[in-house]
Amino acid sequence: MSTAVLDRALRLGPLEVPTPVVLAPMAGITDAAYRRLCAEQGAGLYVCEMITSRGLVEGDEHTLDMLVFDERETTRSVQLYGTDPAYVARAAEILCADHGVDHIDLNFGCPVPKVTRKGGGGALPWKRTLLARILERTVTAAAAYDVPVTIKTRKGLDADHLTYLDAGRIAQETGCAAIALHGRTVAQAYSGVADWDAIGELVAHVDIPVLGNGDIWEAADALQMVEHTGADGVVVGRGCLGRPWLFRDLAAAFAGEAASTLPRLGEVATMMRRHAELLCEHQGEERGCKEFRKHVSWYLKGFAAGGPMRRSLGLVTSLVELDRLLADLDPDEPFPVAELGTPRGRQGSPRDKVVLPEGWLDDADGSDLATGGLREEAGETSGG
Numbered sequence: 001m002s003t004a005v006l007d008r009a010l011r012l013g014p015l016e017v018p019t020p021v022v023l024a025p026m027a028g029i030t031d032a033a034y035r036r037l038c039a040e041q042g043a044g045l046y047v048c049e050m051i052t053s054r055g056l057v058e059g060d061e062h063t064l065d066m067l068v069f070d071e072r073e074t075t076r077s078v079q080l081y082g083t084d085p086a087y088v089a090r091a092a093e094i095l096c097a098d099h100g101v102d103h104i105d106l107n108f109g110c111p112v113p114k115v116t117r118k119g120g121g122g123a124l125p126w127k128r129t130l131l132a133r134i135l136e137r138t139v140t141a142a143a144a145y146d147v148p149v150t151i152k153t154r155k156g157l158d159a160d161h162l163t164y165l166d167a168g169r170i171a172q173e174t175g176c177a178a179i180a181l182h183g184r185t186v187a188q189a190y191s192g193v194a195d196w197d198a199i200g201e202l203v204a205h206v207d208i209p210v211l212g213n214g215d216i217w218e219a220a221d222a223l224q225m226v227e228h229t230g231a232d233g234v235v236v237g238r239g240c241l242g243r244p245w246l247f248r249d250l251a252a253a254f255a256g257e258a259a260s261t262l263p264r265l266g267e268v269a270t271m272m273r274r275h276a277e278l279l280c281e282h283q284g285e286e287r288g289c290k291e292f293r294k295h296v297s298w299y300l301k302g303f304a305a306g307g308p309m310r311r312s313l314g315l316v317t318s319l320v321e322l323d324r325l326l327a328d329l330d331p332d333e334p335f336p337v338a339e340l341g342t343p344r345g346r347q348g349s350p351r352d353k354v355v356l357p358e359g360w361l362d363d364a365d366g367s368d369l370a371t372g373g374l375r376e377e378a379g380e381t382s383g384g
């Protein structure tokens, strides 16, 4: 491993991230509890799950519910979704002025049909002028508070409609502090393998920092990605599902130490308990336990725990019940090393066709949409 990739901080405008590792925003996952849990493991930037600009501007209760920070969260980082320059800029201002946010990321990668159908997420960069207007206005709004704005995008709509190099140029021209690239197209969703060559091409194309994203399952993958692409940092999503200690390994790897944490089931149970406890602290016991359930199968992936135990954990309603169930796990069972380096979380299959607004591909500019011509919903939260 060349020493060039090691021991270097990531600079996002005024913000310095000592370890160049970012927890990918994941809707329904990267809430305050999970960000705290990961932050307890290693240094990095931990992005809040996506919130919608319109929801924030209109004071939507569900949106505000997600805008919660842990008391120990010193760097507040939030991802915004939006399609209307005025709403996104206003939402950025609210985040800075009222919520003490230190970093704003903008979602231009979501592949969910409900979102791309309206021209949002991964569909939006096709409209270059609209993208530029959103970025210009948002960067200006956040600059008044010295808060950096970054964007996160995909390679494009599909192999015939790539957008990432233009998006990188536009991000740079409009003053964004960095661009994160997930090396897949919208049509690929989460299928196949992330294209790290595209990340390298983007690095060569722009002068702002590039963050590489896609298929980092182990700390060694992160170093390899940086070496392969020249990226300034990495964004890690599915690899840390049920494995918050991956951040410990990532911090060690970027400090030049080879580390692979292999917790026994007893240590995994302790981590599960901590996760549930933090969720309950933030959301109350009933809702916290309900939220915790979706993480159970990721924590136990590859371990021998049988169906009845998994089912009971997947229905847990209180911390007392959780303790009782976790006590039945064999604490000495070793970590299932066959799981290392393998995909986890969403994979799915590619889509034949990306769902887009009618006539979307006819014009790659979208200046007609830059003055509020694209409908933005308040409650869109699917992420992706």
Ligand SMILES: Cc1cc2nc3c(=O)[nH]c(=O)nc-3n(C[C@H](O)[C@H](O)[C@H](O)COP(=O)(O)O)c2cc1C
Binding pocket: 024, 025, 026, 027, 028, 029, 049, 050, 079, 107, 108, 109, 110, 152, 182, 213, 214, 215, 216, 235, 236, 237, 238, 239, 345, 346, 382, 383, 384
């Ligand atoms: C459950 C889930 C929710 C996601 N939500 C978002 C989101 O809200 N915003 C976003 O930009 N990406 C979202 N993503 C995409 C991830 O941030 C990341 O780009 C993708 O998973 C690829 O990285 P990975 O291979 O490290 O997982 C989501 C992914 C998953 C699995």
